[in-house]
Amino acid sequence: MNTPPEDNDFFDICIVGAGMAGATIADYLAAKGVKIALVDREFSEKRRIVGELLQPGAVETLKKMGLEHLLEGFDAQPVYGYALFNNDKNFSISYNQDDSTNYHGVGLHNGRFLQKIREDALSHDSVTQFHGTVSELIEDEKNVVTGIIYKEKHTREIKTIKAKLTITSDGFFSSFRKDLSNNVKTITSFFVGIILKDCTLPFPHHGHVFLSAPTPFICYPISSTESRLLIDFPGEKAPKKDDIAKHIEDNVAPYLPDEFKHCLTQAMAENDYKVMPNHYMPAKPVLKEGAVLLGDALNMRHPITGGGLTAVFNDVYLLSTHLLEMPDFNDPKLIHEKLELYYQDRYHANTNVNIMANALYGVMSNDLLKQGVFEYLRMGGENSGGPITLLAGLNRNPTVLIKHFFSVAFLCIRNLSGKSKMNLSNVFRVMKDAFCIIKPLAINELRPSSFYKKNTQH
Template sequence: MTQAFDIVVIGAGMVGAALATGLGQDGFKVAVVDRSPAPAFDPDSAPDIRVSALSAGSERYLQGLGAWHPILAMRATPYQRLSVWDETRHPLSHLLPRTLTEVEFDAASLKTSHLGHIVENSVTQQALWQTADAEPSVRVLAGHGVATLEPQPDSITVTLDDGRTLNAQLVIGADGAQSRVRDMAGIGVNRNQYDQQAMVISVRYQGPVEDITWQGFYPTGPRAFLPLHSAGAAHPGESWASLVWYDAPDELARLKGLSDEALMQEIQQAFPSELPQLTHIEARASFPIAHQHAKHYFSGRVVLAGDSAHTINPLAGQGVNLGFQDAQCLQAMLKEARRANVDLADPQWLSQYEHQRRPANRRMMMTMDLFYHLFSNRTPPLHLLRNLGLGAARALPFARNQVARYAMGIDDQLPAVLSRLTDRIPGLRQL
């Protein structure tokens, strides 16, 4: 027996679950399909190795969905400051000491209580599953994948791996960077693989929860610190953090093969002196880095959102924030299509969604590539240029705050100076 819905969302990660919740709240009949079971949360467990820096804009969106309070009731760590600096040592370094080129963004200068929250992906996902389950018009089908998509003139049929069939006007592909839905719809991608990979390490350190997240830039890539919650009574005086180490694949493979004690020693030697004293390594994982952009955001009765449509260099943790912006925009367009009493797959409305989101996503992709090209080298002129740029940012708080407001999701326009620079990056105009 075929079950009828308005929309089928494939993928119940953070973006897919948010879309299902928002569409359900708008009165759409939604099925959300995911291969994984419902996420679980244990308050006594170590943190998930996958974390995101949720911006103020994402926080507001999650509040509107009813997911923010459950997130705070589980685990979320606010940060008030963000600091970046260049750690590359070069004969030109003496011209501009680090104290003059370190840039710190702080909540006080932006007249806000915090810049964002570091949240485990599983915590955000679980809160959104709870909000989706709470909507009477949303049905979560966990533990199942999609076998086929069969478009008809006025609908599309989704066949699951257990043989069940779902019928809807529209399918939303929110099933990640390796999207099967995107492939089934015949939508290609432009992809650029970076030479670096990133290793994420969950650690405990001696000291209270920090209120700052920072990145030191090295020729091999940045090394970053993201604060998490207190380690609790089981480990008095200690806190959790997530570290990110960018480097060549061979070097990260060597590091992953070390014992916890040896890796801890390497981290303490390789990271900036700002890193607190580590006491324990809980988990480690590495992954390749690429930016990827779908050639189209929709085809027929299939539309893409989040990582299915675009992935970026995770340099500033903006990926999920862009995905949430996709979700808000797509939800608004579908609401307008229903109000106009037209097919939810009407190209007029899906084109407006792509017209709004593609340039915004492209701007952020190019901004991350600007930092990648500018910092991941030892070329003397670029070394001087980036230090002069950081020094200028330190000396010009208005420009610095413009960048911060853009990253936080308060302003949706890229600052003019960054916009001009990204337009000069070779090979990105086709994205």
């Protein structure tokens, strides 16, 4: 552990929160010689049930930062695509349209990955570790943030850290969101997370999506012997243990392939599962000199697509790129300009990630649209190739997303014709459902810059 300096030391950057966003940007910038204070109330390994699947877009961003080595050494598993199940039908889609594995995702234990990032960050001499709970941002007479006040974990003393820039990346329950943004988070549902041990997946090294059940659930490998099963529990209130057991018995177990059933029974007998809320929160930052929001403190989306770390690493890379363009951290006005550019750029970097996550959850909660997605993707070719590049975080063009979304809706209308249910009322219902899913997301996430050609590829 690095020894904290005296309070009067001045850092280039103070990072509040050593989670995925905070630890990664500390690691990346410290290697460039930036002097960093990294503050968190707890540096021990966390146990989380999301952030365990990196889409290829996230892996590629780590490569751009020279941090792909962080994925090694803790039994992380390559993921090459997705398999979809609907009643007795199933098929797989690869991230690569040829037989290569150029693009791949990674399934892993979130806590192990985070500890690897933290260890790498703290190995730099320019990073100083602080154990404590941050209570307040310090502002000067011009309302410029100049550091933080925190309570040291072991001594319980109140101390200060001074910095030319404060990055608040304190996650879901950020204490500083109210000061640095106008956004409001909503709970869209809950995920129940279960680990299946020694379960042979029907499609090895693939994410598995189950569409025939009343509520969506997904499964993917997180180590060589473990797979994560995430089960959606609708509603705004966290389920109780009895509710979970009944929900799994009624809405999950009957729809699982035989390969999973013994593993699920064993996992349920161990009674070892976690519940977490699924949040949606569009980014609505308030510019304030000397401070910036990063990661889940700024923006959240439904985790069903595994897009969270794609967005986090995009943010880290964009913010770092702008900051590293400066000769040093001694010009407050220049820092402020770079923060403004970061907030603008991240819209088009993460537009598709955010829309895709919540739109797909909306579609998977609608029986007619869900069936349409399955049939549309099963057609192959561009019908599956286009959507998989969006899901992978490799294509940032929102025009492609909108085109495929409404193509699914029109396929649903055509299916009504085949079932002799084509009438104005049913057609209107399909289009209304599709529009109601996409409209609020488009309003929150789309900006004119989202459509610039230079921004549409990873």
